[in-house]
Amino acid sequence: MFKVPTATRSSFSRRQQPYTATSRARYHSERRAGETPKAAQPSQSDRGSGVSLSIISFSCGTVDSVALTTLTFNCDGLVGRYVNIFLPGHDKVLTLCEVQIFTSKLPTGKNVALGRSVTQSSTDPGAGAEGAIDGNSDSDFKHGSCARTRKSKHPWWRVDLNESYNVSDVRITNRADCCSDQLQGAEIRIGDSLENNGNSNRLCGIVDSVSGTTLTFNCGGIVGRYVNIVIPGPDKILTLCEVEIFGSELPYLHGKGNLALGASPTQSSTDEGAAAERAIDGNSDNDFRHGSCARTRKSKDPWWRVDLNETYRISDIRITNRADCCSDQLQGAEIRIGDSLKYEGNFNRLCGIVESVSWTTLTFYCGRIVGRYVNIVIPGPDKTLTLCEVEIFGSELPYLHGKGRLNFPKRLSFNTAFSRRCCTRFVSEHEPQCVFMKSLRHSVHRLSFTSSGDHMLIKTSHTPNDYTPDEEHHPAIRVLT
Structure with missing residues (x-):
């Protein structure tokens, strides 16, 4: 059975316990009562010892102990379609009473890092910053598709997205042929400032586990133009085989910009x-x-x-x-x-x-x-x-090109028979009263009436002579010139 939680992890900063809260509570309650926990009693469950759990070719964990009935493994965001559980060796029996897999969907949409301007604090020969956004997620450094800095203090890599985005996710492909632990402690930062080379912008996440080659961080829509990856500390080397950034453009209004300015x-x-x-x-x-x-x-x-x-x-x-x-x-x-x-x-x-x-x-x-x-x-x-x-x-709001809007007050024809149902009042040379229309001499494309925060848009026929509203259900407004 697959269960997918609605919430996604924002980073890999939380380590799950080696067993669930339910089993832990049961385990400790039995210990307090002076009993041997039932799951720890010798049984045929020992046959499960040594079981290996893998996703694609990466190992998530190994069952080293069957003292507890429910076992939970933290796979640190390994990416894959297939999950295998297998027992190495001869004459083995694999029994599984329940398997629950908790995931988050991979980020979708366009990788906004492709084709952008990149830089890094220093460059190891042949490993320029561009290697991290070349669209090639090959994790073998020897194949020439990874970026790498020299050993230095606080090495960093930065991409300029050319404009600010709502950044939803950042996916990093680490080096896999060796030295993957060098990425440990790396910080992902997003913002619009280049102060401290951008390394003081807002924090999206921290790499606190390198057990998986591909690491995905949910940044929750942090807004920024620059995305930095920096490893704090002396004598560090930053290697990035691919950095993918997913987000959306900031909302804007063609020709208008921010409507609040000048309001x-x-x-x-x-x-x-x-x-x-x-x-x-x-x-x-x-x-x-x-x-x-x-x-x-x-x-x-x-x-x-x-x-x-x-x-x-x-x-x-x-x-x-x-x-x-x-x-x-x-x-x-x-x-x-x-x-x-x-x-x-x-x-x-x-x-x-x-x-x-x-x-x-x-x-x-x-x-x-x-x-x-x-x-x-x-x-x-x-x-x-x-x-x-x-x-x-x-x-x-839409308007009629070339005509503009009819300017009131005009001479209005009122039908006050509907006044009990009317909630819109109009001020003209007459006393304020409810406005309806029974026939048209203008082809009025839109009339907007404001009442209690709502808008009523009324569209009329382009051939008024053919338009006969039903007074009971379709009251109308007559505009006379």
């Missing part, structure tokens, strides 16, 4: 000059002390809002959280989008909730929610909202 922000309160405008100043510095973050006072349900000045279809929102301290304050924040300012806009449609602050930069896909106002609010008492940058990406 009008406000917030529920302001702490020590940390005004709302700081969250859309184009500076994603996440150190609050540098003066580029917005912050409210501690209060109930603190919120921040930006007015985009017109309605957009919002596709993505990227938030840069504070990193110098207190990042957990953003936990539970809600991102809301809509056209209503009722309750300050904090009950508009929900785009997402900050459920984890493990990363400084958080990106939310909003599914093209339509709205003019974008709110970020933290529900609850005694909360402080800090935002170092908010970037909003989307597209304009």
